[in-house]
Amino acid sequence: MKTIYLDNAATTSMLPEVIDLVSDLMKTTYGNPSSTHHIGRKSKSLVETARKNIAKHFKAAPNEIVFTAGGSEADNLILKNAVENLGVKTIISSKIEHHAVLHTIEFIEKNYNVEVKWLDIDENGVINFNQLEGFLKLDSSKKLVSLMYVNNEIGNILNIQKVSDLCIENNAYFHSDAVQAVGHFNFDVQQTPIDFFAASAHKFHGPKGVGFAYIKNGIGIQPLLLGGEQERGARAGTENVHSILGMEEALKIAYQNINIETVKIQALKNYFIAQLKQNLDEVKFNGFSEDITKSSYIILNVRFPKDYSMMLFSLDLKGIAVSGGSACQSGSNKGSHVLNTILNEDEAKKTSIRFSFSKFNTKEELDTVIKVLKELKI
Template sequence: MQRIYFDNAATTSLDPSVLEAMMPYLTEKFGNPSSIYSYGRESRLAIENARKSVAKILNAHPAEIFFTSGGTESSNTIITAAIRDLGCKHIISSPIEHHATLHSVEYLHHNDEIKLSFVKVLPSGHIDLEDLEKLLADSEERSLVTLMHANNEIGNLLDLHAVGDLCQKYNAIFHSDTVQTVGHYPFDLRNTPVHFITGAGHKFHGPKGVGILYINENVKIKPYIHGGSQERNMRAGTENLYGIVGFAKALEIATANYEKDSAYIKDLKTYMKEQLQKNFSGLSFNGDVDGRSLYTVLNVSFPKNEKSEMILFNLDINHICVSGGSACTSGVDIGSHVIRAINNNPNQVPVRFSFSKHNTKEEVDAVVEKLKGLV
């Protein structure tokens, strides 16, 4: 049986054209970008061209783009730097962030005694901006606000401008985990009031293990990883040359096809929602599914019973890949912290379907048909 992959918020397949662009750097063009002879210069040029391309797409300056190993490293770098270098003594975040953020801020809170506040989350899954303003206004210390752009479990989109404006008003630093939106959303960083954003290549048909960190030119931080002078002294270690080339190529493809692909994927999400509503009773959708929501993610809760409790397991047996929360790294299923924060109903089983341009309505039909026997 053919596998159906509806877990594109966890990771996506590598685009063959991306692999093609990477291949020379996995084979004959292997020079160390720091070497001064021609082999090295060729690699350096590939990295700088990738940086220019990424910066142009995001409407940033190339000097504001740094390549890293992915979203986790990028977020760790800036959260640590905001405390160490930018005078932030108070972190304001939310209980629905990805663990890359949550576990970083909790670590700093417990080990460095940094004040940590969680902004209220509304039942829609959106951040309560009034509560955010109150937290900022009441803060006696400079704050770091770290709030994700699109939630990887429910798809809700944050209003970057509204949050950025509040941060400016209260002289706070603003970081947004944009891992789910880089490659899926038209950024205009020069006109967006944000100090830092992050991205990961594997979320938009690029390679795994490569990402970016955008550092607005008006903020200066020190590196997180120490060593050589790579990435203009901001991120030591021999560059992931083929990964960086692949990241830029994947972003170029995603950007060129954004209108077409986003409309297609949005249509699939709507179709799946309608088919679920038509065929099942007692469902509820998590997040602002018809409002400010990323077109790739659909999160639905089924009523809990003996059958539905086993839904993820049974879908897996039937070669259907979906997830109950974010990609589970520990192997221990303790449920989703995001769903718990917005809708703590123990009698429901949440399932996340997340789509890509490779999915089809026929696959949606097949999954809905299979679900009929499983819940």
Template structure:
């Protein structure tokens, strides 16, 4: 049976050079980075080198990079500390954010009795910047805006430079969940006007369980996890040295090969759209996932003209055929509730049709896509 992995928006295959780097770290550098002896100093030096590498590619200062267990922790840390320590009284976000942001915002609204406002979306799922501006001007409360750069389900790309400019003009803090875009798009934090960004290594061919937060210097955030003084006091706990050097290796590879790999994956997406549109003429693309400019090059979210009853078996059928994809984000795969993203932008009639997210990487081929399209076509014809 063929094995085709098209779920890279959920997690990516780890690069061989990253695995090698981590194996070397696990075998040869096992000192605690907080220890003062040579073993510890070696590990600490490597961690600081990784911090400098990331900062260089983002045009940030090394002190602005804080290692975390991933994007979810980073989102929680930023939003919670902003409310608890910076006096944020109003959170502004959208209803199609990742649940790491949405659920945190909802919890904070209850715990701290703050205002939670949602920016309007257009029919494709893009935030209405005019409405955002009106919310920013609505009252004199201290505000934090949290809008993701690339949506993890429909791939829409938000103009976060424009969002950042609006926030700056209205004296608001700005956080963006950039988990789906860091490692896939070039970055210059000096041009985004963002105070906070988040990233996860496993989205760009690195290990799971490690990521980082970009926290602009002098932002005033305080730690949520107390203990030692690791990560400049932002995050106590012994640093996972092997994961951090793995993140660095994956990050370097992502940006050193960005143009070549982006062109390759972009062509895969274009090819898939062409093939599936020809094989299944009534197929539709949710959000801007079928748009080569307005949506990320890494994924498409297709809505298939299949009978709803029959479609209940579609993911199971694809799995039997060795095809890995997703009906939404992987974080929701155990839930019977439909995609909160698609619920916001699709009609009830369109929600009855099966939607699948196919996400691509440098490890995919056109031959794999041919196979997937043929399996979909045959399923629709049976």
């Protein structure tokens, strides 16, 4: 049975070039970057070159990149520092953020003297910008806005420029979980000033367990992990040299080919939308995932006309890997917190599936998925 992988928003397969690079480095580059001998200095040099090359993609300075174990750690590092070290007293966010942000904000609200303001979200998953502006102007407390660049479940793209402008006008910090955007969209921190963002290598065909936090120059930061002085004191622990260099390579390849791959993957998504409408009755699309200008070309969140409790299982038996929400929620009986926020109770009870694409998918695979869905009598 052939496997059809359509869960690329959860994770991506590693590129062969990245696997080869990491494998070779494991054999030849084993020095601790903190060691002063030549073997350690070699590792240190490679890590710092990777930092410099990654920063260039975003017009950032190398010292604004802090390597982490992934997006969740980067989000935690940023949010906790905002309240512990930067004097933030008000956090403004939404209920459809990734749990790495939501649960961290909930922890902060419970354990710190910080007020949290939740923005209203409409039925398409769009924040209320007038309300955001009102919250920013409400009082003189130091504020942080935390809104994700691309929603990992419904694919909505935030108007990041508008949020950035509002934060600058009101002297507030702006953090974005950009895990679903880095490697898939171009953005420039000089053109669109942002104070913090988080990234994770496994979302753009790099290794798992490695990512980075972007932290704007001039913003002091203290480590979550205590120990050594690695990452200029921002994160203790020996750097994951092989994975960092694998991430550098994956990101380089992603941005070298971004225009071609965007067109290819968007065409696959458009084709799948057309085939769903043509072959299945009453399918709908959650958020703006059907809209090519307002959603990620990678993510399509499809709502079927009723509850099919075994759909994910049935698709898996046919070799089709998809998700009912974010992969982080697998096994949850509460459903998607994103869909529960934007849909009414009756619509939220219907089965929704997130299909997420990569350059390795084909039309033939999508035809097979449509055939299987028809056989399931949806």
